[in-house]
Amino acid sequence: MVTINLAMAVLVAVLYAVGFFLLMQRSLMRVLIGVVVLGHGTNLLLQLVGGPPGRAPIIGATPADTFADPLPQALALTAVVITFALTTFLLALGYRSFVLVGHDEVQDDVEDARIARQQSQDDEP
Amino acid sequence: MSTLLTLPVLLPMLGAALTVVGSRSATLQRIVGIVVLTAVAAIAAVLLVVADHSGPIVEELGGWAAPIGIALVADRLSALLLLVSTLVTLAVLVYAIDQRITDYGRGTASTTFHPMYLMLCAGVSLAYLTGDLFTLFVAFELMLTASYVLIMRRTSAKRIRAGMTYVIVSLMSSLLFLTAVALVYAATGTVNFAALAGRMDMVSPGLRTILGLMLLVVFGIKAAIVPLHFWLPDSYPNAPGPVAALFAGLLTKVSFYALLRTQTLLFPREGPWTLMLVLAVLTMLVGALGALAQNDLNRLLSFLLVSHIGFMLFGLAVFDAQSLSGAALYAAHHITVLATLFLVSGLITRRTGTVALDRMGGLLHEAPVLAVLFAIPALTLAGIPPTAGFVAKLGLLQAGAAAGPWPAAVAGVVILASFLTLYALVRVWVRVFWGEAKPPIPDDDPDDEVDVGTARSSVPMYVATAGLIVASLAIAVFAGPLSALTGRAGVDLLDREPYIVAVLGTSR
Numbered sequence: 001m002v003t004i005n006l007a008m009a010v011l012v013a014v015l016y017a018v019g020f021f022l023l024m025q026r027s028l029m030r031v032l033i034g035v036v037v038l039g040h041g042t043n044l045l046l047q048l049v050g051g052p053p054g055r056a057p058i059i060g061a062t063p064a065d066t067f068a069d070p071l072p073q074a075l076a077l078t079a080v081v082i083t084f085a086l087t088t089f090l091l092a093l094g095y096r097s098f099v100l101v102g103h104d105e106v107q108d109d110v111e112d113a114r115i116a117r118q119q120s121q122d123d124e125p
Numbered sequence: 126m127s128t129l130l131t132l133p134v135l136l137p138m139l140g141a142a143l144t145v146v147g148s149r150s151a152t153l154q155r156i157v158g159i160v161v162l163t164a165v166a167a168i169a170a171v172l173l174v175v176a177d178h179s180g181p182i183v184e185e186l187g188g189w190a191a192p193i194g195i196a197l198v199a200d201r202l203s204a205l206l207l208l209v210s211t212l213v214t215l216a217v218l219v220y221a222i223d224q225r226i227t228d229y230g231r232g233t234a235s236t237t238f239h240p241m242y243l244m245l246c247a248g249v250s251l252a253y254l255t256g257d258l259f260t261l262f263v264a265f266e267l268m269l270t271a272s273y274v275l276i277m278r279r280t281s282a283k284r285i286r287a288g289m290t291y292v293i294v295s296l297m298s299s300l301l302f303l304t305a306v307a308l309v310y311a312a313t314g315t316v317n318f319a320a321l322a323g324r325m326d327m328v329s330p331g332l333r334t335i336l337g338l339m340l341l342v343v344f345g346i347k348a349a350i351v352p353l354h355f356w357l358p359d360s361y362p363n364a365p366g367p368v369a370a371l372f373a374g375l376l377t378k379v380s381f382y383a384l385l386r387t388q389t390l391l392f393p394r395e396g397p398w399t400l401m402l403v404l405a406v407l408t409m410l411v412g413a414l415g416a417l418a419q420n421d422l423n424r425l426l427s428f429l430l431v432s433h434i435g436f437m438l439f440g441l442a443v444f445d446a447q448s449l450s451g452a453a454l455y456a457a458h459h460i461t462v463l464a465t466l467f468l469v470s471g472l473i474t475r476r477t478g479t480v481a482l483d484r485m486g487g488l489l490h491e492a493p494v495l496a497v498l499f500a501i502p503a504l505t506l507a508g509i510p511p512t513a514g515f516v517a518k519l520g521l522l523q524a525g526a527a528a529g530p531w532p533a534a535v536a537g538v539v540i541l542a543s544f545l546t547l548y549a550l551v552r553v554w555v556r557v558f559w560g561e562a563k564p565p566i567p568d569d570d571p572d573d574e575v576d577v578g579t580a581r582s583s584v585p586m587y588v589a590t591a592g593l594i595v596a597s598l599a600i601a602v603f604a605g606p607l608s609a610l611t612g613r614a615g616v617d618l619l620d621r622e623p624y625i626v627a628v629l630g631t632s633r
Binding site: 013028045048071078079101 | 259262272274285286289290296297304307308316
């Protein structure tokens, strides 16, 4: 019977909630922090699904029943690298936006706004 | 033989490295790109023939046996889509290279374009060939990260907003994907598709539904299924011409392939899938009606792209061998025709200097070749007989009509959406090619909301576009053998046994 650590479960939930909240902000800097927090939540979840901690899984060095599951750790390691790379990319993107536009806010869709304007003109008698 | 499986992933990666090292020589970069993609296309053709002849080919990376190690698998479906995708990337690369030569001169090398293009191709190949869920995630990341760079190249203040939406939405769906992988592993203890197929049956039905829906949401965002499509018509039109064609042709279809693979292998069902039927109807109608409202040529095409994702979803929703075969054939057709339309749109906007349909007109006299190049893929997308679109749609309609009252009703919506598509494209035709000729819009026109700029188009750009049209016509000409092939692929998808036996060596 594998039980889950309640504190960890709550922590993952909080990280997801905070991450998604920040993703919905307009400033790219906050979005970036949101992605980082969400990434941490996901990686923590990946760690947790591997079951309780154990010893290094080296055949012969430790008895097999005390092994930790190595696969989720490998997955989390890969995921950490990917999130890291994307974080730096978002950071560069935010900087580019700041240089070009003067702020790093995600703006409205121009064409969408234009079609909406056209619609409201059509509605007027 | 199975070693060949690694090459569609490794060759583009090595090519990408070479183009970085040789980033001073534009000629070297071009040769590497074209040679690598030609080689991958040839390998994909071989894989398709072998997989069709003697069942799925499996390569276990590093010699680790299947549920433990990473397996690469090529069956009929993945080999077919790999072949079609690679041919499209090759044509788009030729177009892009020539656009660069025309715009910046023969000697201008690029430090980002060629490496990123090839990395994207590596990601696409890996996504088609991978045999486990986590490697699928890595493949998507490879593909998307390259696409972030491609969509953000040479960003102007106007373009950067569109890129941001794209990057943020993709990042969020990737993190959801990772969450789904973690939960699948927690429930089953494996991420290998073949092993999952057996173990998913033992998971409790409620949990199984949740996992299935999570993967549906993840691939739904990436494949632009309504109501998760909003980011696509917002971001693709702002990408540079060939890049938009590449994205429109490949990215959503790779996601659809992932959806098809996971839903058939992991969550098999008996009979039609009501939720997916509803999503298919929504996607077809919202896409087609959205296209009618647009004045921007590329946005119109993006909405049609979304609409036609619905056709493939319909094939998945009916869930029998014939409909899955129809969906596979439709995906192959969709990859070629959408890429072609975006390339033609690139040629048109380079001539008019604007994407606004109400500022174009009378191109028929100035550029009759362009009119032909636009007409053929437009009719193909609308599914007018005897084009490839008709062939692909026919399979779907037959399967739908045979599957019961609700699927038959949705088949009616398919026909309606086809007419709306035809209407939208005829409107484009009338506005762009008929009427009085209007002068090209200069670059610095303040009313022009999307910068495209006028430029000459070289002959190879036309040739690359025409090549894609020929490929799309070939789908119609070889409709018999092709639909027989996808028919066998559909049976395989439903049966699951050949795939599982090939990967694990035993049946479940």
